[in-house]
Amino acid sequence: MNIYQPQLTLVTAITEETADTLTLRLEFKDQALRDSFDFHAGQFGEYSVFGAGESTFCIASAPTRKGFIECSFKAVGKVTSELREVNVGDTVGFRGPYGNWFPVDDWKGKDVVFIAGGIGLAPVRCVIWNVLDRREEFGDVTIIYGARSVGDLVYKRELEEWASRSDVKIVTTVDPGGQTPEWTGEVGYVTPVVEATAPQAQNAVAVLCGPPIVVKLTLPVLDKLGFADEAIFTTLENRMKCGLGKCGRCNIGPVYVCKDGPVFTAAQLKELPAEF
Amino acid sequence: MNELREVARTLLTDGTVRVIIGWEDARRGARPVFVTDPAGADKLIFDTRCVHNLVTYLNPRRDNVAELGKIGLVVKGCDAKAVAGLLREAQLTRDDIVLIGVRCGGVLEEAELPEAAPLSPENVAPRCYGCDNREPELVDHLLGESQPEPPRPVMTIDERVAALDGQALEERWAFWTEQFSKCVRCYACRQVCPLCVCERCVVEKSRPQWIEASPHPRGNLSWNITRALHLAGRCVDCGECERFCPVGIPLSLVNRKLQQIVGERYGYTVSDDPETPAPIGDYRLDDKQEFIK
Amino acid sequence: MTNAAPTRETYFISDDDLRALTAELLGAGTEVIAPVAVDVCASPSAIASSACLRPGVAPVDIEYRALADAAELDLSRGLPVLSLKQYFLPEHEALCSWRQHGTEVEIEAVPTEFAPRVVLAAKPCDSAALAVVDKVMNWDYQDELWNGRREATTIVNLACPVVDESCFCTAVGTAPDDAKGADALLTPVEGGYLMEATTDKGRALVEAHGARFTAETGASGAEQRGRQAAEERAAARVRVVANLEIDAESVRDWIDTHFEDPLLAALGVRCNGCGACSSVCPTCHCFDIVDEEEGIGKGTRRRCWDTCQAPTFTLHASGHNPRDSQNPRYRQRINHKFSIYPLKFGEVLCTGCGRCTRVCHAGQDLVEILQAIDIAARRPEPVVVGAEPAGS
Numbered sequence: 001m002n003i004y005q006p007q008l009t010l011v012t013a014i015t016e017e018t019a020d021t022l023t024l025r026l027e028f029k030d031q032a033l034r035d036s037f038d039f040h041a042g043q044f045g046e047y048s049v050f051g052a053g054e055s056t057f058c059i060a061s062a063p064t065r066k067g068f069i070e071c072s073f074k075a076v077g078k079v080t081s082e083l084r085e086v087n088v089g090d091t092v093g094f095r096g097p098y099g100n101w102f103p104v105d106d107w108k109g110k111d112v113v114f115i116a117g118g119i120g121l122a123p124v125r126c127v128i129w130n131v132l133d134r135r136e137e138f139g140d141v142t143i144i145y146g147a148r149s150v151g152d153l154v155y156k157r158e159l160e161e162w163a164s165r166s167d168v169k170i171v172t173t174v175d176p177g178g179q180t181p182e183w184t185g186e187v188g189y190v191t192p193v194v195e196a197t198a199p200q201a202q203n204a205v206a207v208l209c210g211p212p213i214v215v216k217l218t219l220p221v222l223d224k225l226g227f228a229d230e231a232i233f234t235t236l237e238n239r240m241k242c243g244l245g246k247c248g249r250c251n252i253g254p255v256y257v258c259k260d261g262p263v264f265t266a267a268q269l270k271e272l273p274a275e276f
Numbered sequence: 277m278n279e280l281r282e283v284a285r286t287l288l289t290d291g292t293v294r295v296i297i298g299w300e301d302a303r304r305g306a307r308p309v310f311v312t313d314p315a316g317a318d319k320l321i322f323d324t325r326c327v328h329n330l331v332t333y334l335n336p337r338r339d340n341v342a343e344l345g346k347i348g349l350v351v352k353g354c355d356a357k358a359v360a361g362l363l364r365e366a367q368l369t370r371d372d373i374v375l376i377g378v379r380c381g382g383v384l385e386e387a388e389l390p391e392a393a394p395l396s397p398e399n400v401a402p403r404c405y406g407c408d409n410r411e412p413e414l415v416d417h418l419l420g421e422s423q424p425e426p427p428r429p430v431m432t433i434d435e436r437v438a439a440l441d442g443q444a445l446e447e448r449w450a451f452w453t454e455q456f457s458k459c460v461r462c463y464a465c466r467q468v469c470p471l472c473v474c475e476r477c478v479v480e481k482s483r484p485q486w487i488e489a490s491p492h493p494r495g496n497l498s499w500n501i502t503r504a505l506h507l508a509g510r511c512v513d514c515g516e517c518e519r520f521c522p523v524g525i526p527l528s529l530v531n532r533k534l535q536q537i538v539g540e541r542y543g544y545t546v547s548d549d550p551e552t553p554a555p556i557g558d559y560r561l562d563d564k565q566e567f568i569k
Numbered sequence: 570m571t572n573a574a575p576t577r578e579t580y581f582i583s584d585d586d587l588r589a590l591t592a593e594l595l596g597a598g599t600e601v602i603a604p605v606a607v608d609v610c611a612s613p614s615a616i617a618s619s620a621c622l623r624p625g626v627a628p629v630d631i632e633y634r635a636l637a638d639a640a641e642l643d644l645s646r647g648l649p650v651l652s653l654k655q656y657f658l659p660e661h662e663a664l665c666s667w668r669q670h671g672t673e674v675e676i677e678a679v680p681t682e683f684a685p686r687v688v689l690a691a692k693p694c695d696s697a698a699l700a701v702v703d704k705v706m707n708w709d710y711q712d713e714l715w716n717g718r719r720e721a722t723t724i725v726n727l728a729c730p731v732v733d734e735s736c737f738c739t740a741v742g743t744a745p746d747d748a749k750g751a752d753a754l755l756t757p758v759e760g761g762y763l764m765e766a767t768t769d770k771g772r773a774l775v776e777a778h779g780a781r782f783t784a785e786t787g788a789s790g791a792e793q794r795g796r797q798a799a800e801e802r803a804a805a806r807v808r809v810v811a812n813l814e815i816d817a818e819s820v821r822d823w824i825d826t827h828f829e830d831p832l833l834a835a836l837g838v839r840c841n842g843c844g845a846c847s848s849v850c851p852t853c854h855c856f857d858i859v860d861e862e863e864g865i866g867k868g869t870r871r872r873c874w875d876t877c878q879a880p881t882f883t884l885h886a887s888g889h890n891p892r893d894s895q896n897p898r899y900r901q902r903i904n905h906k907f908s909i910y911p912l913k914f915g916e917v918l919c920t921g922c923g924r925c926t927r928v929c930h931a932g933q934d935l936v937e938i939l940q941a942i943d944i945a946a947r948r949p950e951p952v953v954v955g956a957e958p959a960g961s
Contacts, residue, residue: 002681002713004664004858004872008674050667050674051868053860077886078482091674238891239883241858244710247875248855249882251901252891254825254909259708273828304735307932308839328930332841337880339894340838387930460660460874464843468931480881489859490661490873522845522928523650524609524630 003244006048006093007033011086012068017154018147021119022084023060023072026092039063041104041127042235042263045096046243047071047083055079056240058262059097060122062129069094072122072154098243099262102127102207102233104134111139113199115218117190117210118147121154123235123262124209128162135167142199143170146190149178171197191217201226208234208266219266229267236261236269277322279419280350283376285317287348293374294345297333299326305388308333312344322350322420323392327383327401329514331358331470336367348374352383353409356548357512358470360414363550365557367473370550377415382407382426386519395427402429402436403515403528414548433532440529452497458523459496461489465517465527466503471510478502500530508534509555512546580775580782581794583761584644590781591639591689600686602656605634606643633688633695644690646757648732652851652922653688653695657718658702661873664714664858669866681713683721687774690727691751694736694922697743698851699724700750704914705854723770724751727762728798731805735923737813737936743920745809746802756798763798809921813936815943817907817917823946824908828900832945836938837899839931844876846925846933852906852918855882877901903938 013025026047028034039059048054055077061070075084086092104127112131116124131138143162147153153172162170173186173193186193190210199206206227208218215234222232238250238257245259253272255261264272284296288311298320300309306325311317330349333341341347351359356377362368382395382404393399404426411418431439440448463479466472479487479499487502488495504527511531518527538544541564542555555563582590594601606629631647633656666677688696699719706712729738729745738744748754752771755762764782766772775782785791827833847853857875862868875882878898884890892898910918919935926935 001678002664003710004714004870005676005678006665008676048860048870050669050870051860051862053870054858078485080886081483090672091669093674093676237885239885241856242872245708246705246710246712246854246856247858247872248877248905249857249875251877251905251909253828253904254912302932303934303937304926304932310838340835340896344838388927460848462844462848462876463879464841464845467841467843485859488861489857490861490871492661516930520841520843520845520930522849 004095004242006046006054006095009069009092009094011088011090011092014086014088017072017156018152020074021072021152021154022075023070023155024083024086024092025061025068025070026094027068028094029091034067037066037069039069039097040101041130042101042123043097043099044123044243044258044262045069045071045094045098046240047079048093048095049079049082049086050091050093052079052082054093054095054241055083056243058123058126058235060126062126062133064130064133072119072125074119095243099258100260102130102263104130107131107205108137109139109203111200111204112141113204113206114141114143114145115190115194115206115208115210115222116143116145117214118152119154120210120214121145122209124207125155125158127207128158132162132165132168139203141168142197143168144173144190144194144197144199145170146173146175146186146188146193147178148175150174150180150183152178189217190214191221194218195221195224198225201228201231205231205233208232222266229270230265232266233263234266234269235263277320280322280376280378281317281320283417283419284311284320284348285314287374287376288312288314288317292346293348296320296348296350296376297330297341298322298350298376299328299330305386305390306392307387310341310344320350322378324382324384324395325387325389325392326352327385327387327515327519329355329358329468329470329512329516331355331362332468332516334359334362334368334373334470335473337473337475346372346374348376350376350378351412351415352378352380353407353412353548354403354512354514355470356412356414357409357546358514360548360550361471361510361512361546361554362473364552364554365473375412375415375417377412377418379418379420379423380407380410381423397427397430400427400429401515402431402433403513405429405432408545409548412548414550433528434536436526437529437533437536441533453493455525456496456500457493458525459491459500460523461491461496461499462522464520464522465500468516468520469507470514470516471507471512472503478506500525500527504530504534507531509538509542509544510546511535578766579785579791579795580764581758581761581785581788581791582755582764582782586781587644587689587755587762588639588642590778591636591642593778593781594687595636595639600684601636601642601689602633602653602686603636603641603689604631604643604645604647604649605636605641606630606645606647607632607634633691642689644727646690646727646730648692648922648924649695651849652698652924653691653724654698654702654851654854656688656722657699657715658854658856658874661871662714664870664872666869667867679714681717683717685721685723688722688724690755691724692922693726693729693743693745693747693749693751693754694738694920695851696724696726696751697738697747697749697920698922701852701910701914701916701918701920702854703750704916705910708914723753723774725753725755725764725771725774726751728754728756728802729805730801731808731812732923733927734812735926735934735936736809736921737923737939738921739806739810740813740815740939741817741917741919741921745805756802758794758797758801763794813921813939815939816946817911819946820939820942821908821911821917823942824904825912827945828904830945832941833900833903834896836903836933837895837897840878840895840899840929840933841931842878842880842895842898844878845928846902847876847878848874849924849928851920851922851924877905899933903942907939907942 009026015023046054057071250257300319906918
């Protein structure tokens, strides 16, 4: 089968995370593949609606949970708008897993700090699950997550689950003005909340994902807290098509985001040209 | 040529413009040049190799040109018509540009020659024949000496259009299918056209995908015909689309045919007077509309 | 014979025998791709080009085509308008197709094995380009469509006399008499050609048509022919070296460390972003993938040629475009070809065929651009007074 030919998956569950963000749970139609499919946290796939085309999302479920994969997306373009209309039982194409991944094994024994904004929680959720499924291997786990408003928070069910765990510290925040009367979390942009939470940097790694502005403003804060550039991990988005390093579209500076990324350390990010 | 260089030098020195866009002589022949230093004005040339319609550089989407500052643009008569087109459609404000007109007697078919050649029926660009704007009016300066009429080419574009029209439908269909099969969808025709200025071209719209993106004959026919229709009544016959096409599709024939139709039905010919409204964008009570049933 | 250590055995093949070989291949049903002189005016209508109307000038374009007849084979050594790329990465190519009934989808695979075919009289720059693109096509993931076509094809180069002053193959790691990416090389000599097979496929071709070739070892006149061939090839090299000499490695490193340099940042001001350069280029391989519906519940997923010069190449669904003017887009072209690709794969993504320069009517001249970068790369870095010396 040629590398551009997709596998077939069945939509088995749909969750409306927010007004414009959806999570799909997919199971491979081929039984053998369903059982054997494996990937690493941080990798992505090309999901397709036949007739509309393919779109790139990270695999938002964890490799420790077998039998299905999940993706989360906002309907912003042609393919995502069609994906938004699928029903349970529909067929979605899938190619992957592609790209590099979060080096979770290197983090054994360390504290892990997860910072995400908006839909940036999708790639991070995958690695949070991964870490929590292997909880005893890691030190303190801190999650700091913010969105524009309460309605924009994704994975609300997971946020509650994580909040109910005693071995996880979680801080959720919404932008000023985004709170509802019932909101009991923080109010403030992600960056100042990170600063206030002040996760300690000694023997720790940080995973940071979100809109470019959140990443851009939070990196200096982490630096001030003492996180080395090599200890901060993020995922980059860039326009992708083939997902496997041939079509040239995602090339930024010396890297192809789909092959050399999408996971990069802050140190690697600094090597890339600011404008591509 | 000295006159041109003098005017350019002055405009730059006294700050009227920040960049002069004209033609220069380079390793492979004449090509566009962007002069920002008054000393660079000596690079400017104007001869029969100056085929390029420089008005394409006024496209509002060209940020990298706009950032150079106020432009002084060298224009031939056909080029001035393109400026009028942009003014008519409010893509440009007259005060934003200084136009340096050159009196023109026609140009060659290609610019990439080591020396300017005198014009003959064999080498003149066919579109020059019958030019009605050899001394452009829509200009701030008009330079150069009066030029004779361009020679008549071996076969004019109108004659070639008529020859095609004279063929049976099946032959014409076979001709155009073969031509459009060559198209590789590089969009050179669109990129170089001074009037293709849409912020988002119809071919790039994906919801819905009006025109297929793949370069198979079906998609190519769709693209080329759509573009031609979008230029009906606007095309100034500069011929750049055909010249830039890397696979040699005779696009000027399609554009000229549509021009003829617009002329017949709306009594309109493209001029360099921006006040004359074009059929697209102007409604008259007596517009023919027998096709509305 | 085939198990012996490969030697670069030279054969002689006469003009007639080369045509006969072509006829043999065609007769056996093998596709033969070769340069063909296309009379521009033999189109259905003689008004295809105004050039048809000029007395005494017969406009001829050379194109690589699948031969219908051995007589079509053009050995004039003119440069075909498009490169061989279209035969390995077609302008549009089906990746798979689908049929959908309700929620059930069936995918139809496309073949990844192709019938054996031969390319004759290829330009060395075009074959070398295939070897260069092989690298990305096999970077971890094997592109079976590209590889399948490469495996099925035996390529015989014809040594090039150098087309004009826009050629610069020697400046970017190949030569007018190279067999890189190909399986054999023909060099013109008196009465015919010297043939050297450089790979097993090339040797197999010679063996399969042994009657057409005579081994040069011990043949009469071999020394003279050998000298002729060597002189022809050396003269061609001298000609092309005179067009452009650069230190490709220092160009590569300079681009890598001078991303914001005004020399690179302003190269695109003349450029129209049309991508004609990408379409004629033998090494440009960027592609788009689209789904095209061809009826209710069926369609084809295709890839088609794309170009980093197009304004929407890097446009995100959010509306953000990291390369939103022609300057960064043109810089990307130079960067990818002369720095990024060589750093990643050890090959310059360019074989100096010069087509981009010839086809660009806006005057973008790659010879001029590379020359300027080479000069900048050789210029010593300005010394800042008072700065710490390196290493202290």
